[in-house]
Amino acid sequence: MNRVVITGLGCITPIGSSVSSFQESLFSGTTGISPITSVPDAPDGNPGVRYTQAAQVLDFDPALHLDSGVIAATNRNTHFAIVAARQAAQQARLTEHHNPGDIAIIMGCACGGRSSEESEVKNLYTRNARAHPLTIVRTMSSAGASNISIDLKITGPTLDISTACASATHAIGLAFHMVRSGMSTAAIAGGHEAPLSWGFYRAWDSMRVVSPTRCRPFAADRDGMSLGEGAAMLVLETLESAQARNATIFGEIVGFGMSADANHITQPQAEGAASAMRKALADAKASPEEVGYINAHGTGTQANDATEASAIHQVFGARAAQIPISSTKALHGHSIGASGALEALATTLALHEGRLPQTAGVTEPEASLNVDLIVDEPRPTGPTLALSNSLAFGGLNAVIAMRSWK
Template identity: 65%
Template sequence: MNRVVITGLGCITPIGNTVAEFTTSLFAGTSGIAPFTTLFPEPPTGDPGLRFKHMAEVKGFDPYAHMTSGAVVATERSAQLGVVAARQAALEAALRDHHAPENTAIVLGCSTGGRHAEEPETKKLYTTNGRVHPLTVPRSMASSGASQIAIDLGITGPTLNISTACASSTHAIGLAFQMVRSGLVTAALTGGHEAPLTFGFLRAWDSMRVVSPTGCRPFSADRDGMTLGEGAAILILESLASAKARNATIYAEILGFGMSSDAHHITQPKPEGATAAIHACFRDAARTLQETDQPGNAQSLMEEVGYINAHGTGTVVNDQVESAAIHAVFGARAPHIPVSSTKSLHGHSIGASGAIEAVATALALHRGQLPATATTQTVDPTLNLDLILNAPRPTGPTVAISNSLAFGGLNAVIALRTFA
């Protein structure tokens, strides 16, 4: 069994189109949530008819600056974001120089597929009986991004996409971690991408009454919902032995992965499900320690946790459920573990959220600095959490977890540790 580390990062997000830009915004508390200026495609009447006026858009992204015109035509915005983020991560890790393409996996999370490909063609079909673009099917597949990245980078190993709503990319990272840890592959390109900010998608979410009309404020006493976003984030995973042999930059070590199903309700989460996923993550992390001859067990790792990157959507129910799970797992320590939700900065990009948050967590461990929950001013006292507010908080070497709790009761948690 291999120890698994993160040696490359890439991202296109509402708070930065490179890792350097993302890092600056993350620790400065610069939010990418803003009044929206357009919808894709435009609403039929010009009036979107939405209760909310904010979303977290990727800004200044021109696919033609990164891809050939043929590649742009063959792809949709979500896959385009994924391809460019993957290039960034692969370049930093020198992936193709050190790992054979057949021994490299691509495991991505994308939940909603190609909204920007589907909606314009559906509009033409039902309003004018117009001819549908011949590439609509490959452009709208949820797995399109994984295939396009494989083509772009020449990777021929196991390549797949996972669609589990808001847990998609955390499930993807966990599976990629297991593949590298077991030796099935020598490296993995993993993470997620999503571009769901279309008229139809926003109207569908508006109907659920869970999107904030004022702005996402996770764990706040006056929270009133999530803010939708888009983006892509990619991580390169490889064995510690491989990374050390070539003196690669190591952002963090991945220790474990846990997942569970609430088996309860399609939209209403249950604390027991999230609790089970966190416990499963620490049992898996203990197995990593045992089989790589390191000291410690599940309980000792739980006592080392010094940061929780929360799912933290800002809805009343989700934040209550996640807080209850944290208390159920950590007991008396729960009110003293620093927690933040970076969705307060980059919004909720559905299937890509877990990947963006994993990048944020890896950067936090690497820098010894924990990002704040930028938009929350007054923490809901009933949650009894140590929410990081106003400014980043310094930290020493520690263990962190990143939670993803999806519709359908699908939960995924990864545990990372500072590498020194």
């Protein structure tokens, strides 16, 4: 089987709309969680929710990247997808070195074009107005994958995965297996999401899991998650092809594991998350003793963080309290289907730069969780094996194992 490496990176996120700006914020601990700005369709632009902050992309203008026809036919989440994929493909010089029919595009997107759908439904129910003829193509969750294909003229396997908060991690894992097996010679894999609409804010408010201030994963005073948006993309290809053309290698994906809790639609189970981590390690042919970093799902809710900490202890036993972990959701928020992609990007940069990002905003980790939470500042590290966890509603778990490339 082929070894699979990462040769291109791209992103549009609340902490930077380029990889360099994302990296700067990641290691400086600069959060993108800020007061909610005006919300379209909401009365006076106010969503009327108990919380005041979200992780919004505030510096993105689609007109600087896309022509007017594409902008009109697509939703904000597709705009993110196209531009982030372009960044990654251009950095890797992807289509110069691979046949377009041999490249896969595997995306994670759970919410689709939520804001476009809400706008049309509002007009339907209040004025019995005719829906815009582009409503379907703006709102389908696979629109990002399709438009990346059209934009880059890639004709290989192209699809979207929708598994709630694990969508992007499932997408990256599937793309990894496709390149490793030889089904595709290369892939663009990641996730994109722009769900911050009036209805979305209100629906999450009803669940009572959003922080009234900001997300503080694994903190003693944590009080919920922070909603977000964004996109991140990785270009994957075989080690052989990357070395043959002297491409920059940012890291190696070595394993992927997934599982289902089969228990409850919103209450996570430690056994399910532990199973996915074990499967990722087995796929990588690695032992638990090799793991030197975990990028945790870490939403900042009481249930998720306690369950994930318990799963880490199940997998790593006595070593669990010595493995450095962090949750970058404290910086870029929880972008639902795109979260795993932003966290895979953060993990890739951590391994490439030899610095593990801190969990921003946490002053006192919860002692009962007994994990080595990185706080205050990044922690230096040598070459290591890392896990990136995604634990979704519905009990759907996905974990990527990655190694430093030196």
